[in-house]
Amino acid sequence: MKRIGILTSGGDAPGMNAAVRAVARKAMAEGLEAYGINYGFAGLVAGDIHKIEAADLDGVVNQGGTLLYSARYPEFAHEEGQLKGIEQLKRFGIDALVVIGGDGSYHGALRLTEHGYNTIGLPGTIDNDIPYTDFTIGFDTAVNTDVEALDRIYDTAHSHDRTFVVEVMGRGAGDVAMWAGLSVGADAIVIPELDWDMETIANKIKHNRANGHRCNIVVLAEGVMGADEFVEKLSQYGDFDARANTIGHMQRGGRPTAKDRVLASKMGAYAVELLLDGKGGLAVGIQDNQLVNHDILDLFNSKHKAELSLSKLNEDISFN
């Protein structure tokens, strides 16, 4: 093996650059060359591919976004594009590919593996919705961004005796909402993985208010419903002077936390070690603070297990 290709795909996630750097620099340290593919699978098919020099990676470890750019390119679900992508990799003499992205990107990585092209996946997504990893690259930063936003919203909620329903990202997963909600002492955290009931939430808010809690924060995972709709339904159970906020894409940007930088660096270097060991068709994860790898295919026969006990814990300690 002489050349490793790297691409980032799906939504950008803070720490993707640290992962690209780790893959490329580890490859170089092992006497290999690294090639960057711009714009995920779209750039792969188009042949938007260039050699990465060590100096290109200077000053990127602390940058959000992705220096390789990203794309949503649904066309890659078609075999024609997949075969074209492999042809491009061969044209550049690239022997193996590291795909940094979320569950959708893993589908792309699996297709390449099925066509006999050696591919390794790194979990790069703020959603934390990937099986066989406790954490994904970008999740910690997104949660911390949400916590900062929620702390600010709390100031206004407290000053005006208001209830704020704050929608956070996570697609179908409630991890971002649980971590952010527990971190700010939310009155309620509403996620798609667990049953919930509007009347119970309204009663909790009333109970807390009756016992001296001046304002309320409800953290709502986007996979449940939008914040406006939630406020409308909540208001049917009482006048909470409620406001809806959606944090939105600011959750995706910004400098990665140290935790995301370290995770990305470890995973990136590990991917190269796996390839040097002659392995491939694998997804890298971290479980109980140990780097692990699983067949990419296994990820599609499993479901991400959210740490749902966080929701129960929040219930237990968020009453007045």
Ligand SMILES: Nc1ncnc2c1ncn2[C@@H]1O[C@H](COP(=O)(O)OP(=O)(O)OP(=O)(O)O)[C@@H](O)[C@H]1O
């Ligand atoms: N079934 C599939 N077959 C081949 N490629 C796919 C498939 N599904 C997704 N992809 C490729 O992966 C890309 C990224 O997928 P998606 O938009 O779901 O984001 P993701 O990787 O899950 O990241 P995130 O959820 O963080 O945005 C798609 O745009 C497409 O190029």
Ligand SMILES: O=P(O)(O)OC[C@H]1O[C@](O)(CO)[C@@H](O)[C@@H]1O
């Ligand atoms: O940036 P887009 O394409 O609007 O996608 C938003 C989605 O991407 C994510 O930010 C990352 O998967 C999700 O949390 C969100 O649902």
Ligand SMILES: [Mg+2]
């Ligand atoms: Mg995804």
